[in-house]
Amino acid sequence: MQDQTKTGGQAGRGGASHPAVESAPTAFVSLDEIAPSPKLDLERIRQRLEGTRGREFWRSLEEVADTPEFRRYIEREFPHAAPRDMQPLSRRNFLQLMGATLALAGISGCAYQPPEKIVPYIEQPESVVPGKPNYYATAFDRGGYAIGILGETHVGRPTKLEGNPAHPASLGATDIFTQASLLMLYDPERSRSARYLGSDQTWEQFQAAILEPIRAARARRGAGVWLLMSPSTSPTLGAQLQRFRQRFPGARVLVHDAVSRENVYAGTRMAFGQELQPVYDFAQAQRILSLDADFLTNEVANVRYAHDFMRGRRVRDGQTEMNRLYMVEGTMSLTGANADHRLGVAPSQVEAVARAIAAALGVGGANPGVLPDGVAQEWITAVANDLREHGGRSLVLAGPEQSAAVHALAHAINGAVGAVGRTVTYVEPVELRFGDSNNSLRQLTDAISANQVDALIIVGANPAYTAPADVPFAEALKSLSSGAGKVTVHMGLYEDETAALCQWHLPQSHYLEAWSDARAFDGTASIVQPLIQPLYATHSVHELVATLLEDDILTGLEIVRDYWRRRSPGTNFDDLWYQALTRGIVPNTKAPARTVSAGALALPASEAQPPTAQAAEIAFRPDPTIWDGQWANSGWLQELPKHISTLTWDNAVMMSPEMAQQLGLTKEDMVDLRLGDRTLQAAVWTVPGHPKNSVTLTLGYGRERAGRLGNGFGFNAYRLRGTDALWNASGLQIVKTGRRYPLAGTQHHFTLAAERGLIKYGTLSQLLEDPKHPPFLHQEHHGAPEDAAQDTGNDPHVGTERPGPGPEHPDVPNTLYPQMWPSDRQNPQDAGPGTYTAQGYNSQPIPAWGMVIDLNACIGCHACTIACQAENNIATVGKDQVLMNREMHWIRIDQYHTGTVEDPERVFEPVPCMHCEKAPCEPVCPVEATSHSAEGINEMTYNRCIGTRYCSNNCPYKVRRFNFLQFSDQHTPSIQLMRNPDVTTRSRGVMEKCTYCIQRINLARIEAEKEERRIEDGDVITACAQVCPTEAIIFGNINDDYSNQGRGSRVRQLKAGPFNYGLLTELNTMPRTTYLAKLRNPNPVIEPAAAHGAGGHGAAGHDAGGHGTESQGAAGAHGAAGNEEGH
């Protein structure tokens, strides 16, 4: 019985997959038991094969042997059809055989298969349900400062990182680096094993090898041992290093950071006589003056600061207050682009402006000098008055790139206006401080040349690449490594430039693999909890230091636990530990505010001369996406368009268009940069609004040992950067070389937006004229009311927009045609909320998904782009493909300029799929691969797509992305681990686009149905909305009138509000993604015209002709205007 069962199953499978004649002896295993397997005479086979000429195909060795056994075999299986003689096989017999094969294959499928029970693994790990993600709280540190995150894991693999709402630096959001850190975990080029002089070693071998020099050093009280760290805030590491210094008093511990914050500490030293860390409260600030502080992207708490800053700019629900940001900056930054008033001056001139403002506010010792060109005293006075008027609700801050004097001035102004203790507080430095980190490499290099270094241990940093040009650190390290009796050790994530020069390289664990801890900007500590076992033989810095200390406790978890157990005596430590892990923050660790007393301001005399085109100034800034170079091997970050410049894969010499014109340069021209005796060749990129006679070059490019993605791109700014002028240097000569270098920018056209109604924005004062009907949304009103009628005829804006739906705007479908489809007749947007009557689950109206993007809150940080990439398995394409405009991002940030070329205003507009209710992409697809769901989502069926690209051509928003090549990596094993299992990876030749994170919608629907309830507002958060630091993206159900205590979903409320407008609605696409207009709050003293018409008018200077846009007008704003006037 048993045998027969087996036979049935085997024959069925064998017969179905192989024609029986081809592999009869192997397929019909059961026959072995009936007749013994035919004996193979290999010698005979060989002879027969040798006897053949040309190419002869044989089906099995038995056939070649043509033994009588084989013939019997065939006979037994096919008694009637078997040929008497297998050779030659006649056509007739062959056909019979083939027919029989097929028939048998079919019949065997009908055989009765006895049921077999399989039993799942009983001891399934607790809480691990395949297909259901788990979330763990941990913390990512950027330059040492923690941002709390919740890591999503699928069956033990981290697949997505979200912000931890309980963490002060996150509040639920994250930034681009946090998102990209996931890719770094799985980077196939991360260092995998310890190396000694290029050969693979184990961690244990290292531990053994380091013992002898360490013991020898201990005998010398540590003299000659040097430890070079990257910046850290880890309390555990701090305690470990303290013990290290106790045990090795002669040893030196240094910190190296190419993007250091030394100027912040120098500033507080100058102002208060001690090193402090300022903590700002933007939520309280009404008037903000930023002295070159790019706090929206570069500050230690940029996510939190961006959140708080934008909270003060939300003018809704009867609120009439809005903060005002003045930016004085030496480059063109994202914060500058978001300022109400921006003053671009050469970086060295910021101090002069700061002195003037301080003097105007009566700060003693400010000693105002001559104002830079183009800065009016009226501006200074107006800013000073505005700050003074708002007293304790003003805030002045300075960027780490500015001198200590500027910081001191900022502190002094804060003191003068009474902001200290209200919008700004001071805490002890959160970082582990080990002296002046700007000077550390110089000291170390000098010590090496003086032969004072016996053992050098470098952790995390990559000084061989990031050292300033005047410190020959790489040469020194090389000579040290080859010195007799010397030990050089490098620990890092990558085998980088520094690793290549050290004897030992130790692979460092990624933060998602190892236990650690870190503190946020305000001192709040978090436990860094690993989400996965180390993928490779890596170890944490704690384990390294413990090894150096010859500690008993050598594992990361125990080291961290041990520290916190010692720190919290007398409590139930397990409870505390559990609480810290689950909440993501250690309770009561926020640093207390220190009371400060400012002494008299004693500023050094400023000798900065205004730059000229011949002797220009150069600003060095961390790169917006790859920072100081540590992210160079991240494909996501390399391909993320850099804000302002939109460049990918390269940095460039950024300068204003006028300066380029003056020097006879255009974009992509190669120039020689000469700074003293240092030279660098780099390509030019023009940036409207960049300060005159000054250029910006970001750090981090031109790497040689970053990996496949980082090597060879861009220009190494460190070759120009000297210790004396880390952030800006003067006397730069720019010489055209005549060569060109292709730069991959993602946006080539920056104007025309206002004319096309893509951007709506106005000023706070305009809004307050009529909060229900902001005049800038109803373009007819923007002139004097009596001109309105005339205006509608002549204004190019008129009629290009339809105001948002809502009670104020009863709107009829803009079509002459009969409404054929239910969705046409009852469009939730057009028909007003709550009328969508199709029956869904539990007789509730089915959801109508929609999105609102608040342009007023969007700062253009691109976090949504990269979060979407992580969530939806979006491929990177490489520089050559970006040059061909084939980048794949599902949500892009369009940038539009208005105003003058010298100082344009910038508006950022994230553009995902609009999910048009009448999507132009849908009817043109010949195979119906893109279609509409009942819930209003424009869906893309990848399996059905044949790639005609017609949908993309017909999409007015151009949000569809085509896989021109096989962009998705479907082979690298580590990358496969990273994939979101809920999202298909796309293959070559398939169109893709934003899905509104439909996998998250489905998850929420399943949960809601299981609990027999409706989907509540907030159950579905798209990846872009979740990551956004300023909550600029709001997603939800437009039909939801029950959530939020019956007020309905947020998206519903916002769509009904006065700010809502859609893009290109005159095309009748009925987009589900709509936008909220942007607001500026200019100072009426500086910009008196603001009351009349700011914003969209800059670009409106284009003559778009003066013809009544009748077709659109009738359909759009005219209709609404008529209604209003008729009231």
Next chain:
Amino acid sequence: MAAASRGNEETFDIIGPGHSYESVTDKIASIVLSPRYDRRWLLGVLVAGGVASLLFTGILLVLLFGPGLWGNNQPVGWAFDIINFVWWIGIGHAGTLISAILLLLHQNWRTSINRYAEAMTLFAVAQAGVYPLLHIGRHQYAYWMFPLPNSMGLWPQFRSPLMWDVFAISTYMTVSALFWFVGLVPDLATLRDRSTNPIVKRLFAILCFGWRGSALHWRRYTMLYLLLAGLSTPLVLSVHTIVSFDFAVGIVPGWHSTIFPPYFVAGAVFAGFAMTLILAIPLRAICNLKDLITMRHLENMAKVMLTTGLIVFYGYIMEVFFGWYSGNQYEKYMTFENRMFGPYAWSYWALIFCNGIAPQILWWKKWRTNIPMLFTVSVIVSIGMWLERFVIIVTSLSFDFMPGMWALYFPRPVDWMIFIGTMGFFALLFLLFARFLPVISIAEMRELILHQGHHAGVAEHGTEHAPSRS
């Protein structure tokens, strides 16, 4: 053979003087039946084959490495692939127009050009057919465009103009091929009868379906030919109308226009006649056919070209007018700022010159009967018609609604390889056709002789004449 000696003299008659049934038969059949291969022909085949191999290499590369080898990018989803598709389809219009519409209109001057014009149609449509299959992302699933029954119950979407394209072009291709082949049948019989090589004889015997030239055969043949002509006539109009829907149905400014169908059809005829002339001028010189394809033919074709060219030019003027009159800012931008003065302005102005200005010289008889000039104008028109598709497709897509996604398009090596390759393949097919099949319909020429003779009072039998088996 007086006719042969006079073969190189120009005449304005439909047929050179002095031709008899036998002389036309001899003249046309001898090209096919000659056992000698002209060196020039062999060289031509070699060159055309070499160029055609670019096409096959290009196809192979695209199949292997994907559609990313094309230069197409994010805003410009269609470029050389569709430009060339439409261009070839357009060229493929003259043949059927000449054969069918002119037949129905009793334009008997068409007789000596219809055969090769139809061949040209077939070959051009074959080139065009390469592109839709090759430009899509997943070539292996191209058959999903056809309404094939399947277990998933999935059908193509009939709302999509691409779907209409599939039907329009496959119908056109089928009917054109049938029409062409039916027309060939009596000639194939003639060739069968005249050939001496038994293999060739047998081949022609098979191809001519046992044609014996009986009155019944002729009756059925004429009926079938007429029916096919009737069937083809609407197709001439429908195919390019539907191709124009690919654009007119789209909402892209510069595409979304009601004038597209008539102006595309006129443009197709325009391009088709230009190509017919480009082929006829060397053909009649090389094959000594100046007395069969006479100056009269060239002149008539030039007149058709002038007429359709004017329609096309009117279309251009109307596009500009609509751009202004509609008041639609996107259309206005497309017409005035983008096409006329944008980065691709060169293509627009070149188009206006090639299709609008250059053909005007054909108003003068002196120039339209000047063969080098006629040839030059035809080449200019062909280039112009290619530019027209470039302007419509690339210029419109590069700068449509969202300035944030505006970008230029640049063709890449594969684009050129496939484009030039199709020209080589077209030439190769035409050379093979010109050598192995009668380029002019023998039967119809004989009928023409009869008519000519009838008018001259020479023939005695009237139209019931059936050409004898010679």
